[in-house]
Amino acid sequence: MITSTPKPRGIVAASPVYYGWVVWFVATIGVVATAPGQSFTVSQFIDFFIEDFNMSRTEVTALFSTGTFVGSLCLPFVGRLVDRYGNRKMSVIIAALFATVLILFSLVAGPFTLLLSFFGIRMLGQGSLGLVSNTVIVEWFKRLRGRVMSITLVSFAIFQSFYVPWLQRQLETTDWRTVWIMLGIGVACSTIPLTWLLMRNTPEEHGLLPDGDDVREQQPKTEEEIAAIEAESWTLNEVIKNPTFWVFVFGRIISPAWGTGLILNMVSIFDELGHSAATAASNYALITIITAVMSIVFGVLVDRLRPGLVMMLQLAALIASMALATFMTTPFLLLLYALTFGIMMGGGGVFDGAVWVNLFGRAHQGAIRGFVSTALVTGTAIGPILFGLSFDLTGSYNTVLWVGIALSVLGIIGALIMPQPERVVHNPAQ
Numbered sequence: 001m002i003t004s005t006p007k008p009r010g011i012v013a014a015s016p017v018y019y020g021w022v023v024w025f026v027a028t029i030g031v032v033a034t035a036p037g038q039s040f041t042v043s044q045f046i047d048f049f050i051e052d053f054n055m056s057r058t059e060v061t062a063l064f065s066t067g068t069f070v071g072s073l074c075l076p077f078v079g080r081l082v083d084r085y086g087n088r089k090m091s092v093i094i095a096a097l098f099a100t101v102l103i104l105f106s107l108v109a110g111p112f113t114l115l116l117s118f119f120g121i122r123m124l125g126q127g128s129l130g131l132v133s134n135t136v137i138v139e140w141f142k143r144l145r146g147r148v149m150s151i152t153l154v155s156f157a158i159f160q161s162f163y164v165p166w167l168q169r170q171l172e173t174t175d176w177r178t179v180w181i182m183l184g185i186g187v188a189c190s191t192i193p194l195t196w197l198l199m200r201n202t203p204e205e206h207g208l209l210p211d212g213d214d215v216r217e218q219q220p221k222t223e224e225e226i227a228a229i230e231a232e233s234w235t236l237n238e239v240i241k242n243p244t245f246w247v248f249v250f251g252r253i254i255s256p257a258w259g260t261g262l263i264l265n266m267v268s269i270f271d272e273l274g275h276s277a278a279t280a281a282s283n284y285a286l287i288t289i290i291t292a293v294m295s296i297v298f299g300v301l302v303d304r305l306r307p308g309l310v311m312m313l314q315l316a317a318l319i320a321s322m323a324l325a326t327f328m329t330t331p332f333l334l335l336l337y338a339l340t341f342g343i344m345m346g347g348g349g350v351f352d353g354a355v356w357v358n359l360f361g362r363a364h365q366g367a368i369r370g371f372v373s374t375a376l377v378t379g380t381a382i383g384p385i386l387f388g389l390s391f392d393l394t395g396s397y398n399t400v401l402w403v404g405i406a407l408s409v410l411g412i413i414g415a416l417i418m419p420q421p422e423r424v425v426h427n428p429a430q
Contacts, residue, residue, distance in 0.1 A: 008206045011198070018212030019200065020140035026198045028152045030091060030133030032159045033191045036102050036183040037125020039064075039260050039380065040160065040284075042118075044167050046264075048176045053110055058388050061264065063111060065381040067118025071127055072377030076236075078128045079135075079370020086201040087136035094132055095191040098124040102184030106177035122377065129191075131373050135365055138357040139202045142210035143303075145357065146350060150299020153349040157292035161285055168281075233361030234421075236368055244418040248355070249375050251311045251411035255318055255348045257379035258404040261387035262325060262341070269397055273329055283338050290342025291349075298350040307355045308415040314347030315408045315415070322401040322408075352376070359421055 012019045035041055042064060049060050082090045101120035108114050134149070141148045170179050203209055239245050262269065263284075270280040302310055320340040328337050356372060357365050390400035 008208065012200060012206045012208070019206065019208065020203060020210070020212060022198055023140050023200055024137055024148060024152070026194050027091075027133040027137045028155050029194060030095065030129055030191055031152055031156050033095065033098075033187045034125045034130045034133075035156075035159065035163055036180075036187065037098065037121040037127075037129070039126075039263050039384075040164060041167065041183075042121075043264050043266075044164075044171060045176055048171075049114060053114065055111065058392060059111070060114075061384045061388050063115045064118050064122075064264075065385045067115050067120075068122040068126075069378055069381035071119045071123030072374045072381065074123050075127050075131060075374040075377065076367065076370040078131060079366040079368070079373070082132055082135055082366035082370070083364060087132055087139065088195065088199040088201055091129075091132045091136070091195045091199055092192055094124055094128045095187065095195060098129055099184045099188035099192070101125075102187060103181050105180040105184075108177075122380075126380075127373055127377050131366075131369055134352070135369055136199065136201070138365060140210055143213075144211050146302035147296075147299040150295040150297075150302075150346075150350050153295035153299075153346060154292040156349075157288045157295065157346075160288040164281075164284070164288075233364060234368070235364050236371060239360055239368055240371070242421045244421045245360075247411075247414040247418045248307065248311060249372060251315055251415050252348065252351065252372070253375055253379040254404065254407050254411055255314065255344060255379070256376045257383035257386070258318065258322060258401075258408075259341075259344065259348075259383070260380040261383035261400065262321065264384050265387050265391075265397065268391070269325055272396065273327070275334070279334070283334055286335075286338040287342045287345070290339055291345040294343045294346030295350055298347045302350050302355060302358075306420070307351070307359060308418060310347065310351055310355065311415040312412045314344055314351060315412050317341070317343035317347065319405050319408045322404050325401055326398050 008019075015022060046057065046060050049055060050057060078090070078094075098121070101117065101124055105117045105121065108117050134152075137148060137152060138145055167179070170182070174182075200206060234242075266284060267277045267280045270276070270283070298310065298313075301313075317340045321337060321344055324333055324337040324340065328334050352369075352372070356368060360368055386400045386403075387397055390397050393399075
Protein backbone atom coordinates (compact mmCIF):
# COMPACT_ATOMS: atom_id res chain seq x y z
CA MET A 1 0.00 0.00 0.00
CA ILE A 2 1.35 3.44 -0.94
CA THR A 3 1.08 5.99 1.86
CA SER A 4 0.47 9.65 1.28
CA THR A 5 3.22 12.04 2.29
CA PRO A 6 2.46 15.50 3.69
CA LYS A 7 4.09 18.33 1.81
CA PRO A 8 6.25 20.93 3.60
CA ARG A 9 4.46 24.24 3.83
CA GLY A 10 4.85 27.69 5.29
CA ILE A 11 8.03 28.44 7.16
CA VAL A 12 9.19 24.81 6.94
CA ALA A 13 9.02 24.82 3.15
CA ALA A 14 10.74 28.22 2.99
CA SER A 15 13.70 27.15 5.15
CA PRO A 16 16.98 27.09 3.17
CA VAL A 17 18.33 24.34 5.48
CA TYR A 18 16.84 21.20 6.97
CA TYR A 19 14.21 22.55 9.35
CA GLY A 20 15.40 20.29 12.15
CA TRP A 21 18.27 22.71 12.68
CA VAL A 22 15.79 25.53 13.26
CA VAL A 23 13.95 23.34 15.77
CA TRP A 24 17.27 22.47 17.38
CA PHE A 25 18.12 26.16 17.80
CA VAL A 26 14.77 26.96 19.45
CA ALA A 27 14.94 23.87 21.67
CA THR A 28 18.48 24.73 22.74
CA ILE A 29 17.26 28.16 23.78
CA GLY A 30 14.67 26.29 25.84
CA VAL A 31 17.37 24.15 27.47
CA VAL A 32 19.41 27.27 28.28
CA ALA A 33 16.29 28.92 29.71
CA THR A 34 16.05 26.17 32.35
CA ALA A 35 19.05 27.79 34.11
CA PRO A 36 16.98 29.73 36.71
CA GLY A 37 15.47 26.43 37.84
CA GLN A 38 18.82 24.64 38.16
CA SER A 39 20.72 24.03 41.39
CA PHE A 40 23.65 26.26 40.33
CA THR A 41 21.24 29.23 40.30
CA VAL A 42 19.50 28.39 43.58
CA SER A 43 22.86 27.96 45.32
CA GLN A 44 23.59 31.67 44.71
CA PHE A 45 20.47 32.70 46.69
CA ILE A 46 20.72 30.36 49.68
CA ASP A 47 22.57 32.82 51.93
CA PHE A 48 19.91 35.48 51.24
CA PHE A 49 17.15 33.05 52.24
CA ILE A 50 19.01 32.11 55.42
CA GLU A 51 19.45 35.76 56.43
CA ASP A 52 16.05 37.16 55.42
CA PHE A 53 13.91 34.30 56.75
CA ASN A 54 16.04 33.42 59.80
CA MET A 55 16.48 29.83 58.65
CA SER A 56 19.39 27.40 58.88
CA ARG A 57 21.19 26.06 55.84
CA THR A 58 19.77 22.60 56.55
CA GLU A 59 16.22 23.99 56.61
CA VAL A 60 16.64 25.80 53.30
CA THR A 61 18.18 22.71 51.72
CA ALA A 62 15.35 20.54 53.02
CA LEU A 63 12.78 22.87 51.45
CA PHE A 64 14.70 22.79 48.18
CA SER A 65 14.83 18.99 48.21
CA THR A 66 11.14 18.68 49.09
CA GLY A 67 10.10 21.07 46.33
CA THR A 68 12.33 19.22 43.88
CA PHE A 69 10.91 15.81 44.81
CA VAL A 70 7.26 16.85 44.69
CA GLY A 71 7.87 18.64 41.40
CA SER A 72 9.42 15.52 39.90
CA LEU A 73 6.20 13.57 40.53
CA CYS A 74 4.45 15.74 37.93
CA LEU A 75 6.85 14.95 35.08
CA PRO A 76 5.27 11.67 33.86
CA PHE A 77 1.99 13.58 33.47
CA VAL A 78 3.81 16.36 31.59
CA GLY A 79 5.40 13.75 29.33
CA ARG A 80 2.00 12.31 28.43
CA LEU A 81 0.72 15.81 27.63
CA VAL A 82 3.69 16.28 25.30
CA ASP A 83 2.82 13.04 23.49
CA ARG A 84 -0.81 14.13 23.22
CA TYR A 85 -0.62 17.82 22.34
CA GLY A 86 2.83 18.09 20.78
CA ASN A 87 6.07 19.83 21.65
CA ARG A 88 5.21 23.25 20.25
CA LYS A 89 2.05 23.89 22.24
CA MET A 90 3.42 22.40 25.47
CA SER A 91 6.70 24.31 25.17
CA VAL A 92 4.87 27.64 24.97
CA ILE A 93 2.62 26.81 27.93
CA ILE A 94 5.48 25.54 30.09
CA ALA A 95 7.74 28.50 29.28
CA ALA A 96 4.95 30.96 30.11
CA LEU A 97 4.21 29.26 33.43
CA PHE A 98 7.91 29.04 34.30
CA ALA A 99 8.45 32.75 33.62
CA THR A 100 5.43 33.58 35.78
CA VAL A 101 6.71 31.48 38.69
CA LEU A 102 10.15 33.11 38.47
CA ILE A 103 8.57 36.57 38.75
CA LEU A 104 6.37 35.42 41.64
CA PHE A 105 9.51 34.17 43.43
CA SER A 106 10.19 37.83 44.21
CA LEU A 107 7.17 37.78 46.57
CA VAL A 108 8.44 34.96 48.80
CA ALA A 109 7.69 35.85 52.43
CA GLY A 110 8.74 32.78 54.43
CA PRO A 111 9.33 29.01 54.49
CA PHE A 112 5.95 27.99 53.01
CA THR A 113 6.06 30.32 50.03
CA LEU A 114 9.74 29.46 49.57
CA LEU A 115 8.75 25.79 49.34
CA LEU A 116 6.05 26.59 46.78
CA SER A 117 8.56 28.58 44.74
CA PHE A 118 11.10 25.77 44.81
CA PHE A 119 8.38 23.38 43.65
CA GLY A 120 7.44 25.69 40.79
CA ILE A 121 10.90 26.41 39.41
CA ARG A 122 12.09 22.81 39.74
CA MET A 123 8.99 21.25 38.20
CA LEU A 124 8.56 23.79 35.39
CA GLY A 125 12.18 24.78 34.76
CA GLN A 126 14.64 22.01 35.46
CA GLY A 127 11.97 19.36 34.85
CA SER A 128 9.27 20.24 32.32
CA LEU A 129 11.04 22.80 30.12
CA GLY A 130 14.13 20.60 29.94
CA LEU A 131 11.97 17.57 29.15
CA VAL A 132 10.02 19.13 26.28
CA SER A 133 13.09 20.84 24.79
CA ASN A 134 15.16 17.66 24.71
CA THR A 135 12.23 15.58 23.46
CA VAL A 136 11.69 17.69 20.35
CA ILE A 137 15.39 17.48 19.45
CA VAL A 138 15.33 13.68 19.41
CA GLU A 139 12.20 13.79 17.25
CA TRP A 140 14.03 15.68 14.48
CA PHE A 141 17.32 13.77 14.60
CA LYS A 142 18.06 10.05 14.58
CA ARG A 143 21.38 9.16 12.97
CA LEU A 144 22.93 12.41 14.23
CA ARG A 145 21.11 12.36 17.56
CA GLY A 146 24.11 11.92 19.84
CA ARG A 147 26.16 14.61 18.15
CA VAL A 148 23.27 17.08 18.02
CA MET A 149 22.52 16.58 21.71
CA SER A 150 26.19 17.11 22.50
CA ILE A 151 26.09 20.48 20.71
CA THR A 152 23.10 21.45 22.85
CA LEU A 153 24.97 20.52 26.02
CA VAL A 154 28.05 22.42 24.85
CA SER A 155 25.87 25.48 24.30
CA PHE A 156 24.41 25.14 27.79
CA ALA A 157 27.84 24.68 29.37
CA ILE A 158 29.24 27.75 27.60
CA PHE A 159 26.19 29.74 28.71
CA GLN A 160 26.79 28.71 32.34
CA SER A 161 30.36 30.00 32.23
CA PHE A 162 28.98 33.48 31.49
CA TYR A 163 25.69 33.24 33.37
CA VAL A 164 26.97 32.30 36.83
CA PRO A 165 29.44 35.25 37.09
CA TRP A 166 26.71 37.57 35.73
CA LEU A 167 24.28 36.31 38.36
CA GLN A 168 26.83 36.85 41.10
CA ARG A 169 27.40 40.44 39.97
CA GLN A 170 23.66 41.12 39.91
CA LEU A 171 23.24 39.81 43.43
CA GLU A 172 26.09 42.05 44.62
CA THR A 173 24.45 45.20 43.23
CA THR A 174 20.71 44.40 43.08
CA ASP A 175 18.12 43.17 45.56
CA TRP A 176 17.70 39.41 45.19
CA ARG A 177 13.93 39.79 44.66
CA THR A 178 14.55 42.04 41.66
CA VAL A 179 16.92 39.48 40.23
CA TRP A 180 14.14 36.86 40.16
CA ILE A 181 11.96 39.31 38.22
CA MET A 182 14.82 39.84 35.76
CA LEU A 183 15.18 36.09 35.30
CA GLY A 184 11.45 35.66 34.68
CA ILE A 185 11.36 38.42 32.07
CA GLY A 186 14.45 36.98 30.41
CA VAL A 187 12.89 33.51 30.12
CA ALA A 188 9.62 34.93 28.75
CA CYS A 189 11.27 37.10 26.12
CA SER A 190 13.79 34.51 24.95
CA THR A 191 11.53 31.45 24.70
CA ILE A 192 7.85 32.21 24.15
CA PRO A 193 7.96 34.20 20.87
CA LEU A 194 10.62 31.96 19.26
CA THR A 195 8.85 28.78 20.28
CA TRP A 196 5.45 29.86 18.98
CA LEU A 197 6.84 31.14 15.67
CA LEU A 198 9.46 28.51 14.85
CA MET A 199 8.89 25.29 16.83
CA ARG A 200 7.34 22.32 15.00
CA ASN A 201 6.44 18.94 16.49
CA THR A 202 7.84 16.22 14.21
CA PRO A 203 9.45 16.10 10.75
CA GLU A 204 6.87 13.61 9.48
CA GLU A 205 4.07 16.14 9.97
CA HIS A 206 5.77 18.23 7.28
CA GLY A 207 6.78 15.51 4.85
CA LEU A 208 10.32 15.29 6.20
CA LEU A 209 12.44 12.63 7.85
CA PRO A 210 14.84 12.85 10.82
CA ASP A 211 18.30 14.20 9.93
CA GLY A 212 16.93 15.65 6.68
CA ASP A 213 17.14 12.31 4.88
CA ASP A 214 15.58 12.02 1.43
CA VAL A 215 11.88 11.22 1.80
CA ARG A 216 11.72 9.60 -1.63
CA GLU A 217 14.38 7.09 -0.67
CA GLN A 218 13.42 6.33 2.90
CA GLN A 219 9.72 7.02 3.45
CA PRO A 220 8.02 3.66 4.16
CA LYS A 221 5.57 2.67 1.42
CA THR A 222 4.12 -0.61 2.62
CA GLU A 223 2.19 -1.67 5.69
CA GLU A 224 4.99 -4.10 6.53
CA GLU A 225 7.61 -1.34 6.51
CA ILE A 226 5.41 0.91 8.63
CA ALA A 227 4.79 -1.94 11.10
CA ALA A 228 8.54 -2.58 11.32
CA ILE A 229 9.19 1.06 12.27
CA GLU A 230 6.37 1.07 14.82
CA ALA A 231 7.73 -2.16 16.32
CA GLU A 232 10.87 -0.28 17.38
CA SER A 233 8.86 1.99 19.71
CA TRP A 234 8.17 0.74 23.20
CA THR A 235 5.26 1.92 25.32
CA LEU A 236 5.93 3.15 28.85
CA ASN A 237 4.25 0.02 30.29
CA GLU A 238 6.60 -2.16 28.26
CA VAL A 239 9.65 -0.16 29.26
CA ILE A 240 9.03 -0.30 33.00
CA LYS A 241 8.79 -4.10 32.82
CA ASN A 242 12.25 -4.37 31.28
CA PRO A 243 15.09 -4.97 33.82
CA THR A 244 17.71 -3.26 31.62
CA PHE A 245 15.70 -0.04 31.82
CA TRP A 246 15.81 -0.11 35.61
CA VAL A 247 19.55 -0.79 35.68
CA PHE A 248 20.13 2.31 33.56
CA VAL A 249 17.69 4.36 35.66
CA PHE A 250 19.56 3.31 38.80
CA GLY A 251 22.87 4.31 37.25
CA ARG A 252 21.53 7.65 36.11
CA ILE A 253 19.94 8.52 39.47
CA ILE A 254 23.32 8.35 41.21
CA SER A 255 24.85 11.13 39.12
CA PRO A 256 22.23 13.86 39.69
CA ALA A 257 21.91 12.87 43.36
CA TRP A 258 25.60 13.09 44.24
CA GLY A 259 26.39 15.65 41.53
CA THR A 260 23.79 18.07 42.90
CA GLY A 261 25.09 17.47 46.41
CA LEU A 262 28.61 18.32 45.27
CA ILE A 263 27.46 21.49 43.48
CA LEU A 264 25.22 22.84 46.25
CA ASN A 265 27.90 22.19 48.87
CA MET A 266 30.93 23.02 46.73
CA VAL A 267 31.96 26.07 48.76
CA SER A 268 31.67 24.10 52.01
CA ILE A 269 33.55 21.10 50.58
CA PHE A 270 36.35 23.31 49.31
CA ASP A 271 36.50 25.16 52.64
CA GLU A 272 36.81 21.85 54.48
CA LEU A 273 39.88 21.09 52.36
CA GLY A 274 41.44 24.54 52.90
CA HIS A 275 40.28 26.31 49.71
CA SER A 276 38.49 29.65 49.41
CA ALA A 277 35.08 30.37 47.93
CA ALA A 278 36.82 32.10 45.03
CA THR A 279 38.72 28.90 44.31
CA ALA A 280 35.48 26.95 44.34
CA ALA A 281 33.91 29.39 41.89
CA SER A 282 36.85 29.32 39.49
CA ASN A 283 36.91 25.52 39.67
CA TYR A 284 33.22 25.38 38.74
CA ALA A 285 33.88 27.66 35.77
CA LEU A 286 36.56 25.20 34.63
CA ILE A 287 34.10 22.33 35.08
CA THR A 288 31.62 23.99 32.70
CA ILE A 289 34.31 24.31 30.02
CA ILE A 290 35.34 20.67 30.42
CA THR A 291 31.68 19.65 30.34
CA ALA A 292 31.32 21.41 26.99
CA VAL A 293 34.31 19.56 25.53
CA MET A 294 33.24 16.19 26.94
CA SER A 295 29.72 16.64 25.62
CA ILE A 296 31.21 16.65 22.13
CA VAL A 297 33.31 13.58 22.89
CA PHE A 298 30.37 11.65 24.32
CA GLY A 299 28.18 12.84 21.45
CA VAL A 300 30.45 10.84 19.16
CA LEU A 301 30.87 7.88 21.52
CA VAL A 302 27.16 7.45 22.23
CA ASP A 303 26.55 6.56 18.56
CA ARG A 304 29.39 4.02 18.55
CA LEU A 305 29.41 2.31 21.96
CA ARG A 306 26.93 0.13 23.79
CA PRO A 307 24.86 2.17 26.28
CA GLY A 308 26.36 0.14 29.12
CA LEU A 309 29.86 1.27 28.21
CA VAL A 310 28.76 4.91 28.03
CA MET A 311 27.24 4.60 31.51
CA MET A 312 30.40 2.90 32.79
CA LEU A 313 32.57 5.82 31.64
CA GLN A 314 30.22 8.36 33.18
CA LEU A 315 29.99 6.57 36.55
CA ALA A 316 33.74 5.95 36.65
CA ALA A 317 34.27 9.69 36.29
CA LEU A 318 31.79 10.30 39.13
CA ILE A 319 33.66 7.83 41.34
CA ALA A 320 36.90 9.68 40.70
CA SER A 321 35.23 13.04 41.49
CA MET A 322 33.82 11.80 44.79
CA ALA A 323 37.12 10.25 45.83
CA LEU A 324 39.00 13.45 44.97
CA ALA A 325 36.49 15.50 46.97
CA THR A 326 37.81 13.81 50.13
CA PHE A 327 41.49 14.81 49.74
CA MET A 328 42.03 17.37 46.90
CA THR A 329 44.43 19.74 48.66
CA THR A 330 46.76 20.67 45.77
CA PRO A 331 46.19 22.61 42.51
CA PHE A 332 46.86 19.44 40.49
CA LEU A 333 44.18 17.50 42.37
CA LEU A 334 41.73 20.39 41.90
CA LEU A 335 42.39 20.19 38.16
CA LEU A 336 41.72 16.44 38.22
CA TYR A 337 38.49 17.08 40.12
CA ALA A 338 37.31 19.57 37.49
CA LEU A 339 38.27 17.14 34.72
CA THR A 340 36.45 14.13 36.19
CA PHE A 341 33.41 16.17 37.21
CA GLY A 342 33.19 17.63 33.70
CA ILE A 343 33.41 14.14 32.18
CA MET A 344 30.60 12.99 34.45
CA MET A 345 28.34 15.92 33.57
CA GLY A 346 29.05 15.76 29.83
CA GLY A 347 28.48 12.00 29.69
CA GLY A 348 25.28 12.08 31.69
CA GLY A 349 23.69 14.80 29.60
CA VAL A 350 24.42 13.07 26.29
CA PHE A 351 23.23 9.73 27.71
CA ASP A 352 19.85 11.19 28.63
CA GLY A 353 19.55 13.02 25.34
CA ALA A 354 20.22 10.06 23.06
CA VAL A 355 20.24 6.64 24.72
CA TRP A 356 16.61 6.39 25.84
CA VAL A 357 15.26 7.06 22.38
CA ASN A 358 17.93 4.84 20.79
CA LEU A 359 16.85 1.95 23.01
CA PHE A 360 13.09 2.41 23.07
CA GLY A 361 12.10 4.33 19.92
CA ARG A 362 10.43 7.69 19.30
CA ALA A 363 6.68 7.10 19.46
CA HIS A 364 6.27 7.32 23.24
CA GLN A 365 9.32 9.37 24.18
CA GLY A 366 7.29 11.97 26.05
CA ALA A 367 5.93 9.42 28.50
CA ILE A 368 9.22 7.51 28.80
CA ARG A 369 11.39 10.59 29.24
CA GLY A 370 8.84 12.03 31.66
CA PHE A 371 9.17 8.91 33.80
CA VAL A 372 12.98 9.03 33.62
CA SER A 373 13.00 12.75 34.38
CA THR A 374 11.00 12.09 37.54
CA ALA A 375 13.63 9.60 38.66
CA LEU A 376 16.51 11.96 37.87
CA VAL A 377 14.91 14.98 39.53
CA THR A 378 14.14 12.79 42.54
CA GLY A 379 17.87 12.10 42.65
CA THR A 380 18.59 15.83 42.77
CA ALA A 381 16.20 16.04 45.73
CA ILE A 382 17.78 13.16 47.63
CA GLY A 383 21.41 14.21 47.20
CA PRO A 384 21.38 17.52 49.10
CA ILE A 385 19.62 15.92 52.09
CA LEU A 386 22.18 13.09 52.26
CA PHE A 387 25.06 15.57 52.09
CA GLY A 388 23.48 17.70 54.82
CA LEU A 389 22.95 14.70 57.09
CA SER A 390 26.50 13.50 56.52
CA PHE A 391 27.94 16.88 57.52
CA ASP A 392 25.59 17.43 60.48
CA LEU A 393 26.08 13.93 61.93
CA THR A 394 29.79 13.37 61.24
CA GLY A 395 31.21 16.85 60.63
CA SER A 396 32.38 15.79 57.17
CA TYR A 397 31.07 14.87 53.72
CA ASN A 398 33.28 11.78 53.49
CA THR A 399 30.57 9.33 54.58
CA VAL A 400 28.09 10.31 51.88
CA LEU A 401 30.87 10.40 49.29
CA TRP A 402 31.97 6.84 50.03
CA VAL A 403 28.36 5.65 49.94
CA GLY A 404 28.09 7.26 46.51
CA ILE A 405 31.24 5.49 45.36
CA ALA A 406 29.85 2.11 46.44
CA LEU A 407 26.54 2.71 44.64
CA SER A 408 28.37 3.84 41.50
CA VAL A 409 30.36 0.60 41.46
CA LEU A 410 27.09 -1.34 41.60
CA GLY A 411 25.75 0.81 38.75
CA ILE A 412 28.79 0.02 36.60
CA ILE A 413 28.48 -3.72 37.21
CA GLY A 414 24.79 -3.67 36.32
CA ALA A 415 25.33 -1.59 33.18
CA LEU A 416 28.02 -3.96 31.89
CA ILE A 417 26.19 -7.25 32.48
CA MET A 418 22.68 -6.30 31.35
CA PRO A 419 21.79 -7.24 27.75
CA GLN A 420 20.46 -4.90 25.07
CA PRO A 421 16.66 -4.75 25.52
CA GLU A 422 14.61 -6.50 22.83
CA ARG A 423 10.94 -5.71 22.39
CA VAL A 424 8.62 -8.71 22.06
CA VAL A 425 5.61 -7.92 19.88
CA HIS A 426 2.70 -10.29 20.35
CA ASN A 427 0.79 -11.13 17.18
CA PRO A 428 -2.93 -11.58 17.94
CA ALA A 429 -3.23 -13.85 14.90
CA GLN A 430 -0.85 -16.43 16.37
